[in-house]
Amino acid sequence: MTKAQLRAEYKQKRALLTFEAVSAMSQQLADRFFADEEIQHVLVRPAAVLHTFLPIVRQHEVDTWPIIRRIWAEFTHVRVVASITDTATRTLPAFDLFPDTVLVDNRWGIPEPPSIDQPVPPGKFDLVLVPLLAFDQQGHRVGYGGGYYDRLLAQCRPDCLKIGLSLFDPVPQIEAIELTDIALRACICPEHTYWM
Numbered sequence: 001m002t003k004a005q006l007r008a009e010y011k012q013k014r015a016l017l018t019f020e021a022v023s024a025m026s027q028q029l030a031d032r033f034f035a036d037e038e039i040q041h042v043l044v045r046p047a048a049v050l051h052t053f054l055p056i057v058r059q060h061e062v063d064t065w066p067i068i069r070r071i072w073a074e075f076t077h078v079r080v081v082a083s084i085t086d087t088a089t090r091t092l093p094a095f096d097l098f099p100d101t102v103l104v105d106n107r108w109g110i111p112e113p114p115s116i117d118q119p120v121p122p123g124k125f126d127l128v129l130v131p132l133l134a135f136d137q138q139g140h141r142v143g144y145g146g147g148y149y150d151r152l153l154a155q156c157r158p159d160c161l162k163i164g165l166s167l168f169d170p171v172p173q174i175e176a177i178e179l180t181d182i183a184l185r186a187c188i189c190p191e192h193t194y195w196m
């Protein structure tokens, strides 16, 4: 199927999930995230940097807050950063996220940290959590179509762990993969973690 077809289908599939279901599945994802050896390996690094997306609640996106809160509680040396969506440049400048950071929802309902300081360069990220609508077992993904994450991942180090989070299992194949599509290393789903 094409990206456009998958985008429409998976938006619909998500819309049918209750908020309670999204919440329970997100908790399962978080448990899988912390149980994974390769991820643990990165999290124990001194001064590790984790880039996370913040969930669009009204779009029934994976809730990343269970992961973020456990990082703050148990991996206090990890620096957590989140991005603002810069629609003019279609880029995602990243800023520190602390428990007391005041977030403001943008036009799509994405909570954003204040962008007062200099952004944290993507070359510093050790692990990136990637939002998606659908993915396949080659690590290709379908997002909302803005190319935001394609651009962000292109600026990350090759050894940065790029991990998708998905409420649904992979699709057989995504058609018309472009050269700019950066593959995920893994995708965590509620019942399974797929390494590519």
Ligand SMILES: Nc1nc2c(c(=O)[nH]1)N(C=O)[C@@H](CNc1ccc(C(=O)N[C@@H](CCC(=O)O)C(=O)O)cc1)CN2
Pocket (backbone or CB within 6 Å): 011, 053, 054, 055, 056, 059, 061, 085, 092, 107, 108, 110, 131, 132, 143, 144, 145, 146, 147, 148, 149
């Ligand atoms: N949490 C999160 N942050 C993210 C993304 C994401 O998918 N999830 N994006 C991933 O690239 C970028 C933002 N891209 C987005 C583009 C469209 C819509 C959206 O809700 N579109 C609606 C209708 C448009 C509207 O409300 O104006 C839709 O498609 O139904 C959301 C995010 C960067 N940050």
Ligand SMILES: Nc1ncnc2c1ncn2[C@@H]1O[C@H](COP(=O)(O)OP(=O)(O)OP(=O)(O)O)[C@@H](O)[C@H]1O
Pocket (backbone or CB within 6 Å): 003, 141, 142, 143, 144, 145, 146, 147, 148, 149, 150, 151, 154, 178, 180, 181
């Ligand atoms: N590194 C890049 N530089 C310039 N344009 C890019 C880059 N990566 C992707 N694009 C362009 O962005 C557009 C959207 O790409 P695509 O359909 O893969 O989005 P997506 O992955 O679904 O969205 P998102 O990354 O926002 O979740 C495409 O036309 C693509 O050519």
